Amino acid sequence: MIAPVFLLVLSALGAIYALTQPGAADWLPLAGLSALASLLLLLKAWWGGRGRAVRRRAAANHIIVDGSNVMHWKGGPPQIGPLREVIARLLDEGFAPAAVFDANAGHKIGGRYMHDQALGRAIGLPADRVLVVDKGTPADPVILAVARGYGARIVTNDRYRDWLHDYPEAAQPGTLIRGGYRDGRLWLDL
Incomplete structure (x- = not known):
């Protein structure tokens, strides 16, 4: 961000010099274009920084659910209910x-x-x-690779040892x- 500011100041000084000094008017188009280009670079650097912050915030919101693990959370046979409830809570x-x-989850x-x-469709x-x-x-390695790729956390009771x-x-x-x-109510260690 320092380079575009430096170029903008330097170009503006060049434009002022070209306007105020006799015989330097030929430099005005070059100084003006340089000032415009450096202003565009400055805006791009500023906007790009904001974009990275937005992307980091979005990445912080990604979360992977280990579906085959969560469907066993109520004990007994696997159920779709815990998955639906976990997804709804995460969305909320x-x-x-x-x-x-x-592959055998269905x-x-x-x-x-x-x-x-x-x-x-079944889990929303x-x-x-x-x-x-x-x-x-x-x-498991697919879950871990996807989480790594998105910088996401994983909802699971598996420790992936x-x-x-x-x-x-x-x-x-x-x-x-x-x-x-616990007592029939979902808890997540968010």
């Missing part, structure tokens, strides 16, 4: 949630394979915010958001 808190599931909660769109998220990993692919070598950020405090049910 101002987060932009996405969910990642093991079989566990619906008795059949469910793709991204079907699971998204658009299909582009839901990912069902391919059969034979573990969801098998993946800490490749994703050490999972051991950082605040990366994993634990949750569950």
Whole structure:
């Protein structure tokens, strides 16, 4: 941000010199164009800085839900209810949630394979915010990679111990958001 300010001041001084000194008028177009260009650079630097702040704030709102983990939070057989409730709570808190599931998640909660769109409809998220990993692919490293890519936290009770070598950020405090049910009420360690 210092360079555009320096160029703007230098160009403005050049324009003043060209206007006030006899025989220097030929320099006025060059000084004027330089002043305009440096002003544009200054505005771009200022606006770009604001854009980065907005992107950082947006990234802080991304959150990944370990769908295959959360559907077990009420104990007993896996259920879709905890997923819906977690998604609703995250949306209410101002987060932009996405969910990642093991390939067998649909079989566990619906008795059949469910793709991204079907699971998204079931939990209240658009299909582009839901990912069902391919059969034979573990969801955990995908969840960790997506979270890393978005700078997002993860809602799960899994500690991802098998993946800490490749994703050490999972051991950082605040990366994993634990949750569950107490007296029938959802709690999240936000």
